[in-house]
Structures are given as C-alpha cells and as structure tokens.
Amino acid sequence: MREETGNLQSARKSVRLLDATMRDGGIVNAFLFSDEFAKNLYETNVKAGVDIMEFGYKADEKLFDAKKFGKWKFCKEDDIRAIVGENKTDMKIAVMADVGRVDLKRAVADKKNSVVDMYRIAAYLNQIPSALQMAEYCKSRGYETALNIMAISKNQESDLKRALEEVGKSSVDVIYIVDSFGSLYPEEIRRVSEIYLEVGDKYGKQIGIHAHNNQQLAFANTIEACACGVNYLDSTMSGMGRGAGNCHTEAMLGFLKNPKYRIEPALAFLRGFMKPLKESGAVWGYDVPYLLTGLFNAHPSSAIEFIKNGRDDYIEFLNALLFME
Amino acid sequence: MREETGNLQSARKSVRLLDATMRDGGIVNAFLFSDEFAKNLYETNVKAGVDIMEFGYKADEKLFDAKKFGKWKFCKEDDIRAIVGENKTDMKIAVMADVGRVDLKRAVADKKNSVVDMYRIAAYLNQIPSALQMAEYCKSRGYETALNIMAISKNQESDLKRALEEVGKSSVDVIYIVDSFGSLYPEEIRRVSEIYLEVGDKYGKQIGIHAHNNQQLAFANTIEACACGVNYLDSTMSGMGRGAGNCHTEAMLGFLKNPKYRIEPALAFLRGFMKPLKESGAVWGYDVPYLLTGLFNAHPSSAIEFIKNGRDDYIEFLNALLFME
Incomplete structure (x- = not known):
C-alpha cells in the first residue's frame, strides 16, 4: 500500500490527517468538552480539510462512572449525531476502543445505523489477540478499523514483528505506530516505520503514526514517518493530549502540501477555544x-x-x- | 574532519556542546542576567560537561547604549573574569561578534591576555567577506574561530555553496549552519548538513548547527544534523532565545551518550534560575x-x-x- 512518498514540494493524495483533540485531549479534562467546543471543532476540521475526526472513547458505563467523565468518554451514537447530524461531509468520524474497557457487542451498532466510520482499537502488544477479535467484530458490522499498538518503545522488535504478522493477516485496515511515551527519536521512527511499512506492503495495509511530545519530537517524528510512507497521521489542536501532548494539528495543516488542507480555520479555533481552554486551567504540553x-x-x-x-x-x-x- | 558518525548507542568524542543561554537568551532580556545567574550557569555548564559556554556578544559601546543593555551585550574581559577567574576548567569560553557591530581591533586583546577561547562571527551570506576579515583578525590574535552563516533558509543553495568555498579557504575552524527562522525541516537539515560537511571534509573544517524552535524542530534538527556528522551543537537552558528560542541544553545533555555529559546539574539550574526567570516575565518559547x-x-x-x-x-x-x- 506504499505509494510514491513524494517530497517537500509535493502533495501525496494517500495522506490522511486525523484530528484526535477530543480523544487524546479528553484525557486532560475528563472529556468535559462543551457542545459548543465539539460543534466548532467539527466545523473547523471540516473546513481545514482534516480527513478523520476522532470524537473520543467508546468506554463501558459499567466500568467508568458517567458522573466523573464527559460524554466523549462513551461516544454514544446520539451524542455524536447531536454534533454532526448525518455528517454530510467528506470527513470521516472515528472513535477509539481500548481492549478490556468496552463490550463492543453491546456498544456497537451496525454501520448502517451509525455516523461513525472507523473504530480504532488501542492495545498493548500482549493484547493483540483481544484487539484483533474486537477489530474483526467492528469490521463485521461494517466499519473501517485501525489497530493502535501502544507503547512499542517498551517492546522487543522481534515480538513486534511477530505481532504485526498477525495483524497483517487480519481484516484491519490501518496499523498504527504509537510512541506512547514520546521516547523515540526520528532515527528510530524511520526504522520502526520501515518495519510497519514492510508488513503494510505485504498484506495491503495502511500505516499510521500517533506521536507524543515528551521530548518535543511529536511533529518531527510525524513528518519523518510521513516521508517514509506512513499515511495516517494523528494530531490534536494545540497538541492537546495526555501529559506533554501530541503533534499539533495546526503544524500539520501548515506542513502538508495538499491544497485541501487549510490552516486558517485551525487558527480561528485556537484563538476561540484552545487558548481559553488552556487559560481555564487545563494543563498539557512539553515540560x-x-x-x-x-x-x-x-x-x-x-x-x-x-x-x-x-x-x-x-x-x-x-x-x-x-x-x- | 568527518569521523564515524556513530549511532544512538554510541558516544562520539568529536561532539562539542555549546551552551548559548546568555548570548541568544540575552536577546530576550537585554542581557540583564545577574552575576549570580552567570556564575551559577558557568558552574552548571562545567559540571554538566558542556564543552563551550558562550557569554554574550562583543558589541561596540559606541553603537549600543550601555544603559539599555546588560554587560553581556559587550562581554568585557574583566566582566567575564569576574565570573570565571582564570577558567581553570576543560570548558572553553566563547563570545559572538556580529558583522558591523563591533570594531574588533579595538575590542579584542591578544589571546594570552584573555580567558576567551573562541570568537564566533555571525554574518548574513552577503557579509561573508567582512566576516572572514573579522575571523582572520581573531585568529591572528590567537583565538579559535567560528563563522555562523545566518538565515540560510533565505539563500539559494548555489550562493551558499560559493560562500562556503570562500570560508573553506580561510582559517576559520568551525562553520555553522544557522536556521535563524526555524523554518527548516529535518529532511532539509540533512541535505544542508551534507553540503556543509562536504566543504568541511574538503578543507578540514568542523561543522556546527544552531537551530531555532519556531516549528518545535530545534531539538530534532540538531540531533539529525549530529547524526549526519555535524559536531558543534548549540543549545540553551530551557531553550531560552529570541522568539521561539533554541534547542534545549537539557534535552541535549539527555540525548548525548558520552558519559561526561550530566543532566542533573542542568535540572538544578532549571529549577533555581530558568523557572524563576520565566515566572518573572521573560517571554520565549514556541507559540x-x-x-x-x-x-x-x-x-x-x-x-x-x-x-x-x-x-x-x-x-x-x-x-x-x-x-x-
């Protein structure tokens, strides 16, 4: 699935920018985003040319106290629809499900009854069999699927390669590199990307990257992976996300050369919503x-x-x- | 002058870490660092294994009002000695001189009467002849010299190559890549590094890099240049420097594998001096x-x-x- 990787002067049509502000950013503020925030972010992402917007987690209300979290911890169909209607746009909608934190058979409707387009399953390497079962279930209900293998910096390359072979044989559409601890250097990201891309080439899978900014390398690592041929690129507005946060959506909108990407809507959103959110006491970013x-x-x-x-x-x-x- | 470039598990003895906190950071606070700050930073850098500490600019008091700037805008011999004594350490002392902003013939003593080890001449590409004249003068008085070619992202590669040939033929010891506007991506830094390193190989010069953090790429660009064989690496504590600031010294101390580099002294300095400086209203860093x-x-x-x-x-x-x- 690797195409010509292009260069700094070209646009690669296979790139997909995924804004995960409400999902990874939700970890910062217990998913307590106002409807106004959600609605504006949705409209901003559409205008900015973002390809996929992730709304939050699909978590089980039996496992998490709904009084302690905002609704984007649970991403009920009606709550998403209240923001996006029928989502008559080119932008896809994703939600994330963690292994062991949701009973998908109860939570996931058929695609024909849902505005969600993609389920992203997040798992540690030792949870791959459970993650694949969840992904296959989502696929069987008609959704696109991604499998985000977390904290790979803690795993051996040989174990990772074996796991990737299993994922390669599954119906999963996108396999994600996740540098959960923000510990990988660009040099390592290029090496890891190559490992994933080989599996992608072999089994016809897309590869994605989700970087963290602990060492101020989230943007660098994301664009380096992109240059290697990784197509699915995660980012969040102002880099909002757990701890040091993520690659900044506004930086990606500036970097990517496809004219469909526009930085101006993101700049307006930063001013109207992200700056006030930070000033209200939400804490994230490099330290x-x-x-x-x-x-x-x-x-x-x-x-x-x-x-x-x-x-x-x-x-x-x-x-x-x-x-x- | 290019040696084996090593890898993420090896230490390269030819690497030189230059802390430019008081020089580039001085642009933020008009060089108004207290003696306590200067003394502590000096001791911190020595303990941390920093190879070169840049104290500030050698600017002309006839051109700049000494009432508006702290003493590190001028870096008089006696002021440096008040901090370092005879500098009986392995760390070298550098000062920077801008083309057209100082009369070095009046300002520069013979090396035998100075604790300064290195003069770094900063110039735009069209000022190279003047910069070389200054560098040759400093060399004739017994100093090591570096030539920092600023704002190269604004120049044509062909012009840059011609200028580098001239610098190659001079007595300059180190030629610096300076991404003044923080506009270069790691991919470009690798290409630019290769251009400089070829000249370095040809004429026996060391190559350095001074990165800015406008796109949060200062650290990434510095370590990518390092991986290419660039040996002189600039950084500042907390990244303090003009605008978005620089590559962080603490990040470099963590990254570099030579056991002589210690992050702990820098951590103590961040707590004792950089955090209070920021809290007192000095503004720098990504935005x-x-x-x-x-x-x-x-x-x-x-x-x-x-x-x-x-x-x-x-x-x-x-x-x-x-x-x-």
Whole structure:
C-alpha cells in the first residue's frame, strides 16, 4: 500500500490527517468538552480539510462512572449525531476502543445505523489477540478499523514483528505506530516505520503514526514517518493530549502540501477555544518532567502527578524515575 | 574532519556542546542576567560537561547604549573574569561578534591576555567577506574561530555553496549552519548538513548547527544534523532565545551518550534560575505566531511584537505575514 512518498514540494493524495483533540485531549479534562467546543471543532476540521475526526472513547458505563467523565468518554451514537447530524461531509468520524474497557457487542451498532466510520482499537502488544477479535467484530458490522499498538518503545522488535504478522493477516485496515511515551527519536521512527511499512506492503495495509511530545519530537517524528510512507497521521489542536501532548494539528495543516488542507480555520479555533481552554486551567504540553520520562522510556503518569502537585524538584523526580526502572 | 558518525548507542568524542543561554537568551532580556545567574550557569555548564559556554556578544559601546543593555551585550574581559577567574576548567569560553557591530581591533586583546577561547562571527551570506576579515583578525590574535552563516533558509543553495568555498579557504575552524527562522525541516537539515560537511571534509573544517524552535524542530534538527556528522551543537537552558528560542541544553545533555555529559546539574539550574526567570516575565518559547513565521520562512520579529502586544488574532497576523512576503 506504499505509494510514491513524494517530497517537500509535493502533495501525496494517500495522506490522511486525523484530528484526535477530543480523544487524546479528553484525557486532560475528563472529556468535559462543551457542545459548543465539539460543534466548532467539527466545523473547523471540516473546513481545514482534516480527513478523520476522532470524537473520543467508546468506554463501558459499567466500568467508568458517567458522573466523573464527559460524554466523549462513551461516544454514544446520539451524542455524536447531536454534533454532526448525518455528517454530510467528506470527513470521516472515528472513535477509539481500548481492549478490556468496552463490550463492543453491546456498544456497537451496525454501520448502517451509525455516523461513525472507523473504530480504532488501542492495545498493548500482549493484547493483540483481544484487539484483533474486537477489530474483526467492528469490521463485521461494517466499519473501517485501525489497530493502535501502544507503547512499542517498551517492546522487543522481534515480538513486534511477530505481532504485526498477525495483524497483517487480519481484516484491519490501518496499523498504527504509537510512541506512547514520546521516547523515540526520528532515527528510530524511520526504522520502526520501515518495519510497519514492510508488513503494510505485504498484506495491503495502511500505516499510521500517533506521536507524543515528551521530548518535543511529536511533529518531527510525524513528518519523518510521513516521508517514509506512513499515511495516517494523528494530531490534536494545540497538541492537546495526555501529559506533554501530541503533534499539533495546526503544524500539520501548515506542513502538508495538499491544497485541501487549510490552516486558517485551525487558527480561528485556537484563538476561540484552545487558548481559553488552556487559560481555564487545563494543563498539557512539553515540560521538564516529560523530557525525563521520554528520555527514560517511562509512562508519563508520574510526571503528570509531579506537575499537578506544583513540584519542581526535578532531580528527586529523576532519581525516583531511575529507581523505579 | 568527518569521523564515524556513530549511532544512538554510541558516544562520539568529536561532539562539542555549546551552551548559548546568555548570548541568544540575552536577546530576550537585554542581557540583564545577574552575576549570580552567570556564575551559577558557568558552574552548571562545567559540571554538566558542556564543552563551550558562550557569554554574550562583543558589541561596540559606541553603537549600543550601555544603559539599555546588560554587560553581556559587550562581554568585557574583566566582566567575564569576574565570573570565571582564570577558567581553570576543560570548558572553553566563547563570545559572538556580529558583522558591523563591533570594531574588533579595538575590542579584542591578544589571546594570552584573555580567558576567551573562541570568537564566533555571525554574518548574513552577503557579509561573508567582512566576516572572514573579522575571523582572520581573531585568529591572528590567537583565538579559535567560528563563522555562523545566518538565515540560510533565505539563500539559494548555489550562493551558499560559493560562500562556503570562500570560508573553506580561510582559517576559520568551525562553520555553522544557522536556521535563524526555524523554518527548516529535518529532511532539509540533512541535505544542508551534507553540503556543509562536504566543504568541511574538503578543507578540514568542523561543522556546527544552531537551530531555532519556531516549528518545535530545534531539538530534532540538531540531533539529525549530529547524526549526519555535524559536531558543534548549540543549545540553551530551557531553550531560552529570541522568539521561539533554541534547542534545549537539557534535552541535549539527555540525548548525548558520552558519559561526561550530566543532566542533573542542568535540572538544578532549571529549577533555581530558568523557572524563576520565566515566572518573572521573560517571554520565549514556541507559540502559534512562531509556527507561522517559521512556516513562511520569515524573521520572527513580527511574531515577537504580536505576542508582546497580547494579540491572538492569528489570522490577521498570517494575512499580514503573507502580504509582507
């Protein structure tokens, strides 16, 4: 599925920009986005030429207290429809499902009764069989599917390759590189992309990338993967996402050369919604503790806690991080 | 002068990390660093294994009002000595001189009477003859020299190559790639690095890189250049520098594999000095207007002004930027 990869002066028609602001950003604010925010983001993404908008998670209300989370933790059909109507646009709608956090057989309607186009299944490497079962189920109900293999920086390449072979044989449409800890350097991203793209070539799959900004490499890693032939590119407005956040949608809209991508709608959204959201106290983005968790390939949870507690004793944080390792 | 370039698991002895916090960061606060800051930064850099510390500019007091700038705009010998004594350490001391902003014949003592080790001459491509004259003068007084060719993203490659040939034939020790506008992508940095390294190989020169963070690519571009064989790597604490700032020294200390580099002293300095400096109102670092000046290869001055005025009408800013272009 790899096409000519193009260059900095060309547009590649196979590229798909996926805005995951309400999904990865939702982890920051417990998915408590107002309907006005959701509606405006939807309209912004349509105008900006974004190919896919991810609304949130499909999580099980039996497992998560609906009083503690906004509705985008659950992404009910009616809630999405309240924003998008019948979604009579070229932009597709995605939701994410984590392995073990939702009973898809209860939660997922037939595609003909849904405005959702794509289910993205997120799984750790050791959950691939469960993830594939979920993906096959979604495919059987008529949806496009992606499988996001998380935290690959913690896995051995040989294990990853074996897992990718299994995913290759499945009906999954897109296989995602996920640098959950923001620990991979561009040089490594090129090597990992090559591994995924080989499987993509072999089995006719698209490859995607979801980068984190712990070391301020999310944008660099995303465009480097793109240059290698990775087509599905995740980003969020202002980089909103867990901890250090993600690749910025506005940076991607500026970078991508296909004239359908427009940065102006994103700039208006940043001013109208993202800046106020940040000023209201939502905390995300690069900071020293994330550099350290990224550097030592650790989950950002301890860094999030450290920042939340207003601490700046970075050396103590580093020492705790190294001891934990 | 290109050696084996190594990989992510190896240390390359020819790498030189240059901390330019007080020079590029000085542009942010008019060089008004306290002696306590300077002294602590010096000690931090020594402990962290930084190879070269740049103290500021060698500017002419006849051209700049000494009441409007801190002393590091002028870097008098006695002021540097007040911080470093005889500098009985392995770390070298650098100062920068801009073409046309200093009379080096009056300002530069013989090396035997100075603790300065290196003069870095900053010039636009059309100022190379003047810059070379300055560099040759510094060399004749016994100093190491670097020539920083600024804003190369505005120049034609063919002109750049001709200029590099001239610099190659001079006595300059290090030739610097300077992405003044933060507009170059890693892919371009690799191409530019190759152009410089060819000249370096031909004439026995070291190559350096000074990156800016307008598109959040300063760290990525620096480590990509390093992987190509560029040895002199500029960075600043917390990325402090004009506009979007620079590659972060702490990120480089984490990235570089030579065991002489230690991140802990930098972490203590961030806590003790950089965080308070930022909290006191000094403004630098990535922001939307810098993404736009970087994207359109423009000087960041309009973005700095925009942010200073508390504006967030990004679309009007973009429109003005495109019209100016």
